[in-house]
Amino acid sequence: MHQEKSWHSQSADSAAIELKTDINVGLSSNEVVNRQQKFGLNKLTEHKGAGPLKRFLMQFHQPLVYILLAAVVVTLALQAWVDSAVIFAVVFLNAIIGFVQESKALQAISALSGSLKSTATVIRNGKRDTIDAEGLVPGDLIVLQAGDRVSADVRLTKIRDLQIDESALTGESVPTEKATAELPDKNQLGDRHNMAFSSTLVTYGTGIGIITGTGDDTEIGKISTLIATTETLDTPLTKRIKHFSHLLLYAIVVLAVLTVFIGWLHGQPLLESFMAAVALAVGAIPEGLPAAVTIMLAIGVSRMAKRRAVIRNLPAVETLGSTTVVCSDKTGTLTKNEMTVEELWSGSQRFKVTGNGYDPQGEIHFNDNAVDVASHVAVLAILEAGLLCNNADLHEPVGDHKQWRITGDPTEAALLVAARKAKLDTQSVVAVRLDSIPFQSEYQYMATLHQRSDERCIYLKGSIESVLPKCIFMLGERGEQQPVDADVVKRHVEEMAGRGLRVLAFARKFVDSTLDTINHEHVADGLEFLGLQAMIDPPRPEAILAVAACYQAGIDVKMITGDHALTATSIARQLGILTDSDTNGAITGYDLAQRPESEFAELANNNKVFARVTPDNKLQLVKALQRLGHVVAMTGDGVNDAPALRRADIGVAMALNGTAVARDAADMMLIDDNFATVVAAVEEGRGVFDNLKKFIVWTLPTNGGEGLVILLAVVLGVSLPLLPVHILWVNMTTAIFLGLMLAFEPKEADIMQRPPNEPNAPILDSVLLWRILLVSTLLCVTAFGLYKLELSWGASEAEARTVAVAMFVVGEAFYLLNCRSLERSVFSVGLFSNIWIWVGITAMAVLQLLFTYLPIMNVWFDTAPISAEAWLRVFACGLLISMIVGLEKRWRYQSKAQQLRKKPLAGE
Numbered sequence: 071m072h073q074e075k076s077w078h079s080q081s082a083d084s085a086a087i088e089l090k091t092d093i094n095v096g097l098s099s100n101e102v103v104n105r106q107q108k109f110g111l112n113k114l115t116e117h118k119g120a121g122p123l124k125r126f127l128m129q130f131h132q133p134l135v136y137i138l139l140a141a142v143v144v145t146l147a148l149q150a151w152v153d154s155a156v157i158f159a160v161v162f163l164n165a166i167i168g169f170v171q172e173s174k175a176l177q178a179i180s181a182l183s184g185s186l187k188s189t190a191t192v193i194r195n196g197k198r199d200t201i202d203a204e205g206l207v208p209g210d211l212i213v214l215q216a217g218d219r220v221s222a223d224v225r226l227t228k229i230r231d232l233q234i235d236e237s238a239l240t241g242e243s244v245p246t247e248k249a250t251a252e253l254p255d256k257n258q259l260g261d262r263h264n265m266a267f268s269s270t271l272v273t274y275g276t277g278i279g280i281i282t283g284t285g286d287d288t289e290i291g292k293i294s295t296l297i298a299t300t301e302t303l304d305t306p307l308t309k310r311i312k313h314f315s316h317l318l319l320y321a322i323v324v325l326a327v328l329t330v331f332i333g334w335l336h337g338q339p340l341l342e343s344f345m346a347a348v349a350l351a352v353g354a355i356p357e358g359l360p361a362a363v364t365i366m367l368a369i370g371v372s373r374m375a376k377r378r379a380v381i382r383n384l385p386a387v388e389t390l391g392s393t394t395v396v397c398s399d400k401t402g403t404l405t406k407n408e409m410t411v412e413e414l415w416s417g418s419q420r421f422k423v424t425g426n427g428y429d430p431q432g433e434i435h436f437n438d439n440a441v442d443v444a445s446h447v448a449v450l451a452i453l454e455a456g457l458l459c460n461n462a463d464l465h466e467p468v469g470d471h472k473q474w475r476i477t478g479d480p481t482e483a484a485l486l487v488a489a490r491k492a493k494l495d496t497q498s499v500v501a502v503r504l505d506s507i508p509f510q511s512e513y514q515y516m517a518t519l520h521q522r523s524d525e526r527c528i529y530l531k532g533s534i535e536s537v538l539p540k541c542i543f544m545l546g547e548r549g550e551q552q553p554v555d556a557d558v559v560k561r562h563v564e565e566m567a568g569r570g571l572r573v574l575a576f577a578r579k580f581v582d583s584t585l586d587t588i589n590h591e592h593v594a595d596g597l598e599f600l601g602l603q604a605m606i607d608p609p610r611p612e613a614i615l616a617v618a619a620c621y622q623a624g625i626d627v628k629m630i631t632g633d634h635a636l637t638a639t640s641i642a643r644q645l646g647i648l649t650d651s652d653t654n655g656a657i658t659g660y661d662l663a664q665r666p667e668s669e670f671a672e673l674a675n676n677n678k679v680f681a682r683v684t685p686d687n688k689l690q691l692v693k694a695l696q697r698l699g700h701v702v703a704m705t706g707d708g709v710n711d712a713p714a715l716r717r718a719d720i721g722v723a724m725a726l727n728g729t730a731v732a733r734d735a736a737d738m739m740l741i742d743d744n745f746a747t748v749v750a751a752v753e754e755g756r757g758v759f760d761n762l763k764k765f766i767v768w769t770l771p772t773n774g775g776e777g778l779v780i781l782l783a784v785v786l787g788v789s790l791p792l793l794p795v796h797i798l799w800v801n802m803t804t805a806i807f808l809g810l811m812l813a814f815e816p817k818e819a820d821i822m823q824r825p826p827n828e829p830n831a832p833i834l835d836s837v838l839l840w841r842i843l844l845v846s847t848l849l850c851v852t853a854f855g856l857y858k859l860e861l862s863w864g865a866s867e868a869e870a871r872t873v874a875v876a877m878f879v880v881g882e883a884f885y886l887l888n889c890r891s892l893e894r895s896v897f898s899v900g901l902f903s904n905i906w907i908w909v910g911i912t913a914m915a916v917l918q919l920l921f922t923y924l925p926i927m928n929v930w931f932d933t934a935p936i937s938a939e940a941w942l943r944v945f946a947c948g949l950l951i952s953m954i955v956g957l958e959k960r961w962r963y964q965s966k967a968q969q970l971r972k973k974p975l976a977g978e
Contacts, residue, residue, distance in 0.1 A: 077282045078262040079255040082227040085280055089209040093227055093280070096193040096211035105207035112206040112222055112284035114291055126165060135161055136319070140351070190221045193278070206284050214266060214277040223288045224266040224279035226250050231275030231508045233479065234266055237401060239289060239710050240632040245273045245479060249512075258659050258682050259289065260632050269709055274461075274479060275508070293685050293709055314833060322354045325777060329784050336787045346790060350780040354773050355801075362765055362805055366813040370758035378741040379751040380725065386737035388762065389720045390755025392701045392827040393625055396748060397692065397714070399706045400631035400638060402724060403745050404617075404645055405607040409480040411456075411488035412571065412608070415562050416601030417448030417547035423488055426608050428464065428474040430490030443492040447549035452601040453492050455576040456485030458501055459518045459529040464490070481572070484605045485531075505587045519581070519588045526585055530577045530593050534563045537575035537599070544599035554599055562602060570640025571604040606637070609644045616746035617646045624825035625752065628678050630688055632710065635681040642679045656681040662690070670694045688714035701826070705740075705748060707732050722748055757817035759827055764812045767838050768889040769805060772882055774846030776800070779854050779874070789867065791857040791874040795931055800878045803917055808886050811910035815890055816903055837962065838892065845885055845955060852947040853877040860940065868934035872922055876936070876944050879918050883911050884952035893963055895956055 077085055086093045097105070130139070139161060146154045190203045193211040203221035206212070212224055214232065226232070232248040240246075240260040249263045259267075266272075266279060268288040285291055326347040333343025370387040374380070381387055401407050408427035413420060414434070421441070425432020433440040434449065443450045462478030464486045476483035489495065501520040509516040515532025530537060538559060543551040559575075566573050577597040585592070620627050627647050631638050635656035642648040642656075656679040665673060674694035680687070688704075692714045695702050704711070704718035712735040715721030723736035724743040733739055740747045776797050783790050792800075834842070853874045860870035887896045890904065902908070921927050923935050 075282065076255045077223075077225045078253045078257060078265050080225070081252045082225060082250055082264075082280070084252075085225045085282065086227070089280055089282065091209035091211065091280055093211070094193075095196040097207070097209050098195055102194060102205075102207055102210070105209060106205065109207055109284060109287075111204045113204050115286050130161070130165055135165075140355075188219055188221055190218075191215075206281055208281055208284060208287075210281040212279055212281055214272050214279065216272050216274055216276070218272045220266045220268055220270045220272065222268050222281045223283040225282050226264050226266060226277050226279040228279075229275065229277040231510050232272070232277040233274040235271040235273050236260065236267065237632075237708060239267055239270055239708060247509075248275075248277060256660065259684050260682055290709055293712060318354070318356075322351050325354065325781065326351050329781060332781075332784050336784075338787070343784075346780060346784050350777050350784075354777045356769055356773050356805075359766070359769065359805070362769070362810055362813075363762065365810055366758060366762055366765065369813045370754060373757075374738075374751050374754045377750040377754060378744070378747050379754075380739045380741060381737065386720045387755055388759045389701065389737075390703065390752045391757075391759035393703045393720065393752055393755070394826045395626045395628060395695050395700045395702050396620060396752075397628045397630050397688075397695070397702060397704045397718070398745055398748070399708075399711060400629050400633055400641060401607060402707055402743050403705050403740075404613045404629065405609050405641060407607060407743075409484040409572075409605050410608045411484050411603050411605045413566060413604040414449060414452060414488075414601060415566075415604070416452045417446070417545060418558070419446075419448070419547060420562075421446075421449055423491060425487075425491060426611070428476055428483060428487055430464070430474070430487050432487075432491040434492050443494075446547075448545045448547055448601060450492070450494075451545055451549075451578070452576050452603065453489045453494055454499055455529045455531065455578060455600055456574075456603055457489040457494055457496070457499055458503070458520055459516060459531045459576075460485055462486055481574070481605065485574075485603060488603065507588060507590065507593070513590065515593070517588060517593050519585065524583070526581050526583050528579045528581055528588060528593060528597075530579070530597060531574055534560065534573060534575045534602070537577050537597075540593060540595050541577050541597045541599035542595065545601070551598065559599070559602070566602070566604040567636065570637040571606050572637075573602055573604045575602055576600040606640070609641055610744060610746070612744065612746040614645055616749040619749050619822060620752075621646075623749075623752065623822045626678075628674075628680065628691075630680045630683055630691060630704075630714075632683060632708075633681060635679075638679050638681040647678050652678065655679065659683040659687045662687050671698055674698075685710045685713055689717055692717050703748065703752075705745070706736075707743070711735075722751075753817065753822055756821050756824075756827070760818065760821065761812050761815050763833060763838075764815065764889045764892060765809050766833060767842060767892060768812065768882070768886055769809050770842045771845035771849055771885065772800060772804060772878060774842060775849030775853065775878065775881075778846055778850035782850065782854055791854055791871060792878075793871065793932060796871060796875050796933075799921065799931060800875060800882075804879060804882050804914065807910045807914040807917065808882055811886070811904065811906045812889065814904055814906040818891065841955065841958065844958065845881075845951065848951045848954065849878060849881050852881065852951070856940075856943060856947065859943075860936075865936075865940075866934060868928075868932055869936055869940075872933040872936050873940050873944065875933070876918060876922065876941070877947060879914065880944050880948040881951050883914060884948040885955060886911070888952055888955045888959065893959060895959065 075088070080088070082093065091097055139158075142154050142158045142161070188203045189200055190206055191198060191200050191213040192206070193199075193213065198213065206222050210222075212222070214220065214224070220234070226248055227250060229248050229250055233245040234248060235245045246260070246263060248266065251264060253262060253264055265282075266277065268283075268290045283289075283291070329347040329350050330340075330343045333346055334340070338346075367385065367387045371381040374387065398404055406427045410426055411423050413422060415421075419436065422435040422438075423432060424435060434443055435441065436446075441449075443453060460482045462476055462482035462485075464483060465475040465477065467473060476486075486495075501522045503518055503520055504526070505519040507513075507515075507517040509532070513532075514536035515530055517528055517530045519526065519528050530540070538554070538556055541554050544554045544559075546552045563573050563575075577599050579593065579597045581592065617627050629638060629642050629645075629647055635658050639648065639655045648655075654677050657673060657677045659680070659682045662670070662673065662680070662683070670690060671694040674691050675698055680691060683691075688706075688711065692702050692704055696717075696719070701719045703720045703722055704714050705722040705724075706712070706715050707724035709732065711723075711732050715723060715732060716735040720738060721736035722738045722740060723732040725733065725739040725741050726743040738751065776792060779791050856877050857870045857874040860873050861867070865873075886907065890896055890907065891899045921931065922933060928934055
């Protein structure tokens, strides 16, 4: 009912009339009961999706799974119990993993609901009372004070120095100073200073307001609905596997029908033709592929965890390798989320402050040289003013806390850190605070009265507009008093603000030693202007390198923040997101709202910085980029980021300072809240995709070769060289003991110099398809040839089939070495750079010897021992396959190099 109202554009009295409440007494008990029945409890609706059983069964609704289930039926018909059990176990395990991942994603709504469970102080019947926040109703008069989490949306009516941390909702990096006056209707969420929003935190002061919305009618309720209704997309790998599975399914059906038809033409019994078709189908199905994909992704998850990125959704590992755009929040991800004083202007001189964040390691520099502030009277005075006119505390690292921490306002904490860098603290500057004037938004300053030695002094800090008019002198370089040059001061303020710095002005006034209390009259005039301190939430140094690495890897970086446009633009330029050639500054959420939807995609693609954006704006930007074909990674830490995190191809949440809602909506979490970790994860994702592609290029020739052997035997009208049980043996054992070793293959050196994987491109290009066909043909010719050769030399059918099986295993082992790089030779990669390859080959050799010579295996698989000469012929054929593939790769590599040499350079 109330969510459509623009409460910020109405006066407090008008809002009270609209909500039928008394601005001083609040609601009556009877009215509260009526409104609870009308509006319900102050909690978010849990949006129910499909039930657990349906979600679990949907995990089987995939083409490749259908093929594997068909393989289970076939192997059961052949009474191959072990193989049936193994294949079904793979299918069932994949279903469980998918079900667990989906269940975790649905926890986002529960986390939102939990964020409202608190108490609140209200005024009802003219009396204050503390109640369960779920009992709040529209029209209630709520009391807010420092430390409270706001439990509903509130139109503020009375405040005293009220400041609220809205970063989780708006992305604003510093607490918002609140007011009560009505505001323009067009104001975006972050600029509605007369409102307090559910889930935000009161950091300073007190306030009273009228509740305008509860539960789903709050801003956080709108976000809850967005999360519940936001569609999640298939990952590029999922899409590719689906496409590949469909093609494979059609190919298997066509070949199986063709096999039966050819057998019928040869006059074979229908049962025999059907068994040949079954053997072909079993041969063509890559039984080990789902297990291999799952295990390779899991290994990728483990590698990423070591680089401080935790993956909640396995396919997200590969998605990172296909990422074309990273949309990053600013505060805490690209920046440290620690306000830092960077410049001082005092005594008509500019000083630089080194160091970042709340760690007081740094120096005061003048003309690029460190200075002792004791010899700079004006600088010493302004640092002492920032130290004393202050309510924050700075805490050293203790115990489990590895970093410096603050209590209080981040801006005031930055002033303490700046003073510490000059070796000033409350112990070295002996001053007793006698009284203070708290910050009030209508005055825009804070003042404190101190006893220092035998004199008393008032220190004042605030906006330049509030401080400068009160000053009659300004402090000179050597401590002398000079006339105030307001134009010079304002010019410096404008220059600093133009670079995105937040500027505070400082002044002092020496007063009579009998003065014990102060009021606004004591600081109305007669002050001495001390100078300016300029601060910003600085970029992470490692994020600058990470942004450059993204551009080198062909990945675009966009900053999407709730902060002010000027600040966002300044930080973007420092990070390298915006360069000198970029004429566009920040696009604001208001600008986006004024543009027609037809222009949205172009705006999203052509601009790099988006400021003062709403949750809706973030979601729209992600969708617009996806419509243009981009694979989008979205980072965020607040409630306002959750819908976009859920919609993005990969959502990346902050684990240290992120909200539970953001973490549950995301696919990946950054343990260190650092943008550089995103780049490290992209590198690992590309490595995982590389290794997956190598595995597929390695495994498909086995299936292709087996299918061709069966088809060739049917065409020629001879007995099958491989039985279905032999094919299952080769497919399952080689996939586990040979193919999976590619998961441990080190990343290739140029992996972050390549462009992103094309999201719509097939897994295999024409070159790799040709190689698969080549190796499939070579395996077919050698296996079938050796089978016929053994029979011609008097070997039994069991011995000849054992040789054919050995040929596939040995051929795959030799080909495995070629697949360690899809372009370069095994020698350039390094024979022993992946020791697991040799562990796998050794294990496979032992298994194959048992398959060949162990009597019980001979009985189970209808095999027979073979001679040493037969093994020599098998190894010779395997070496031949490896040499042919090596020559083919070398020829292609040289051709590619020649094309690159012939390609004209830019500008020629």
